[in-house]
Each structure stands twice: as structure tokens, then as C-alpha cells.
Amino acid sequence: MKVGVIGLGNMGAGMALSAARAGLSVVGHDPATTSASALREAGVMLVDTIAELSAHADAIVLSLPTSDIVEKVVLGPGGVLENARPGQIVLDTSTADPASTLRISKALDGSLLRFVDGPVSGGPKAAHAGSMTMLLGGEPTDIETLAPLLDALTGKRVHVGPVSAGHSAKLFNNLLCGINLIAVGEAIRVAKASGLDIEQILDGVNAGSGRSGVTEVNCPTWILNGAFNSGFTMKLMRKDLRLAAEMLEKAGAQTPLSNEALRIWADSAAVLADDEDFNRIVDYKESEQ
Ligand code: NAD
Secondary structure: OEEEEEOOOHHHHHHHHHHHHOOOEEEEEOOOOOOHHHHHHOOOEEOOOHHHHHHHOOEEEEOOOOHHHHHHHHHOOOOOOOOOOOOOEEEEOOOOOHHHHHHHHHHHOOOOOEEEEOOEEOHHHHHHHOOEEEEEEOOHHHHHHOHHHHHHHEEEEEEEEOOOHHHHHHHHHHHHHHHHHHHHHHHHHHHHHOOOOHHHHHHHHOOOOOOOHHHHHHHHHHHOOOOOOOOOEHHHHHHHHHHHHHHHHHHOOOOHHHHHHHHHHHHHHHOOOOOOEHHHHHHOOHHHO
16 A cells, blocks of 8 residues: 655654555655654655645545644645545544534545544654554545555554544543543642542552543653653643534533533643643642633
8 A cells, every 4th residue: 555644743754654664655745844854764755745645645644733734735726636546545643623524525525535534642652653543434445445554553443433523532532531631630639638649549549430541541651750741732732622612512512511621721821831741731720820
């Protein structure tokens, strides 16, 4: 399988390297990548235009910052649709707005292009290791066709429904993680104020039904040891939570707890800078503003 990767930043460069390491032929396009020499050394061919990339690729991976950019890259002038060849599949690994993903998928109806959304987690480390977790939205046959590429990029993948369901599931995941981080931050403060050993308390929690990814992974890896070096920034988390807020608003269901957590995350921008680790929200106290 020949692969094209558009967007060679922290995640996309790692994916291109993982695909090349797995023996796939890889072409990349990103006018502002900082990984050009590492990519060339690994045999990734860098090209200046989407037309050149498209001429080479059976599957086109997108790893882009926002849905606006994804729409422009796929549907805009000189973009993927304009240069499409029969049977090509676009795999959008960006964390994106599900409504935008549906718009793209409708615009591609009847075209030569297939579209699958596959947002990822695990951060740049997992992208480089080819061990990301991917939530897939799309037709089962398209996902089967992508198998050699998905094998190279992922350690775990879950097919969660039709096109855009992957992007929705990713927003639910990050919303629940965001709510949990605030709740665990409160538990840590209460334990400390009560003179309890938080590590021992969390050992207990992790043996029970209050456990979560935050208590089992984030706490020991990045929070309790003060490392705060997960590689996932406040800026990216706030982007994901803004998208989650839009998803909740469109749904119109009652979500008082989510709304309050989203407000706390938004307000925290006054004291927690965009380049801070997202786990820092556990230290955020509203009274300090
Ligand atoms: P990044 O900013 O490091 O990389 C984005 C890259 O896209 C940049 O190199 C930029 O030059 C390039 N780009 C922008 N517009 C372009 C265009 N029109 N054509 C070609 N390239 C273009 O971001 P990242 O951390 O790699 O994240 C990429 C996506 O993955 C985002 O949607 C992010 O939310 C998601 N994500 C990131 C992480 C993480 O830990 N960093 C984890 C999971 C998901």
C-alpha cells in the first residue's frame, strides 16, 4: 500500500515514520514541518503539493490542527478531491468536529474518494512507536482496505460506527477525561488536607469502581510525580473541549455536570497557559484567579 501523509507535525511525522518502518511506501506534504531531515532519512519522500502526493498514494492520512484546515485540504482548490484517483481512501486522524466530517463526507458522495475518520490517542510517543489507539468511523470495507496502514500505526483500534462516529467518540472520551481530571484534582486536595497518603488512597480507588484512566495512568505517570510531561498540551485539550461543547449544544440534551466542567476548563485559561501540560488542571483552583 502506498501512503500519503498531509500534516507532518508532532503526530503526523511519527505516523509517516511508523508507516515507512513497516515497509509501506510513504510520501509526505507539510510546508512547515520541522521533521524534514528525519523523514527523508527514513525514506519518506516530501512533496510540495497535494497533486504530487495524490499521484503516489492509495491511502491519504490527514493529521491537521483544525476542521477548517481539513475541509480546505480535502475540498478546497488544489486539494485532495480535485486530485482524486479511483479507490483512494482518506483517513482523517485529526481530532475534528463531527459536523464538519459529515459535511465533507456528503460533499464526497458520488466522487472517487472514500473517507474514514480515525482520531487517535497516545500522543507523539505512540505515533512514533506505531502503537496509537484509533477510533474508527466509516464503512467496514474501507476499514478492511486500510488494514496494512492501520497495522503500522496502531496498537489498538475500535470501529465505533459510520463516518463521523470516530470523531464523536473521541470528543466523548476527551470530555470524560476532562471531567475526571477535575474530580481527581479535588480528591487529591481533599486527601492532602485530611493528612492522607494520596498514593495509598489511589491504590484503594484503583481496586474499586471509582478508578479511571486518570487514576490508573495519568496520576502515576504525570501528576503525582510532578512530571507533567505527557506531550498533550492545554491548547489541544481546550480545542477538543470546545468541540465537545459544540457537540453538547447541538444535541440539546441536559448536561449540567459537563457544562460546569467545560466552564472550569475555559476559565482556567486565565492562569494555565496554552503550552502547559493538560494534566495541570488538577492544580487549578478558582479562588486563585
Ligand atoms: P502539530 O501542530 O504539531 O502539527 C500539525 C501540522 O499540520 C503542522 O506541522 C502544520 O504545519 C501542518 N499543517 C497545517 N496546515 C497544513 C496544510 N494546509 N497542509 C499541510 N500541512 C499543514 O499538531 P499535532 O500535535 O501533530 O496534532 C495533529 C492533530 O492530531 C490535531 O488535530 C490534534 O488535536 C490531534 N492529536 C494530537 C495529539 C498530541 O498529543 N499532540 C494526540 C491526539 C490527537
